[in-house]
Amino acid sequence: MTILKSTLISREPLEPQEAKWKRLVKTNYIDPNGVKRDWESAERQTRPSDSQVDGVGIVAFLNKESGTELLLEKQYRPPIDQVVIELPAGLIDPGETIEQTAVRELKEETGYIGVADQTSGIMYNDPGFCNTNFNMVYLQVDMSLPENQNPKPDLEDNEFITCFTVPVAHLHAELQKLESEGYAIDARVGSIAAGIEISKKLRI
């Protein structure tokens, strides 16, 4: 079992000339009434120049005899000093398609080999605050394949991730349990769980 929790030392203001990965920007615009306004927001510096999106969020289904399970991750996130329950995800490398990024990141972060069968439109994480965005890619993981019997992640030095699976039907209850144990919940995962519960309740 990988130990995931890091130890926060300090947090300090970041000067723009020191920042390598993120930046603050001011957008000047004219509102529908003709009034000139400005708006503060944050961006990644890493989006490839030929890409409209930063990265992918991966909905990976493990198809087992007992039912379909969703592959999730536990990852320490310094911005909130908590271990977060998240979808596998990653940034697009220059020249990659969205689906290539998803298959590569799933392999690197979890060891599983998946096949892309659906890609969403672009989704914006918090568009009043930042421009960060992603495509949600659905990957099917065939558990009968030899390469998915004993998956081995290939993590970077600064990545501390463990993956686990949850029966899709129990996602909401499982997230509540994990939150009560001290994990933070990513909004993409939490909102998928909300959608499943809404669907159940309204019998859609």
Place this chain on the structure above:
Amino acid sequence: MTILKSTLISREPLEPQEAKWKRLVKTNYIDPNGVKRDWESAERQTRPSDSQVDGVGIVAFLNKESGTELLLEKQYRPPIDQVVIELPAGLIDPGETIEQTAVRELKEETGYIGVADQTSGIMYNDPGFCNTNFNMVYLQVDMSLPENQNPKPDLEDNEFITCFTVPVAHLHAELQKLESEGYAIDARVGSIAAGIEISKKLRI
């Protein structure tokens, strides 16, 4: 019909001493192997000191004879220069409970009076990038009440929002249509729609 689209003039770097709403921070931490590392991220400057969260996302159901509809908004967002399909949402004022914020913001942004019947745990929008977070509050809007017959929003000078409703069962298809018409899709709304579709497909 309110005209929503603003006109982008320019985008420029934002210096920390000029920023009133957002900031960049550097987090120093020790990873599980004992290695000292740092991480860049962005934050709001507006979170009340007595609050763990920035704001609320509002899942407002309009209960009609024809079925349950979800209340959504179209709002111009300068960080991405697009009109975005979003949940009603807002930042917490000092001293407010989460549910008070949700009821107040729904009234201000859409004119509808809702009653809170469920509140999620805290969800993090993009925890590798920023600390922004929210509670998802479910509001029931009783359409038989006189005050919900002719709702009147009370928007700020710099808010250009129109609201509309979608039958919950058709959310995913409706978002695809709106995206094809040029609207951007917020990840919280898009992920709820994804959850509904997953639930349908797996017959949960």
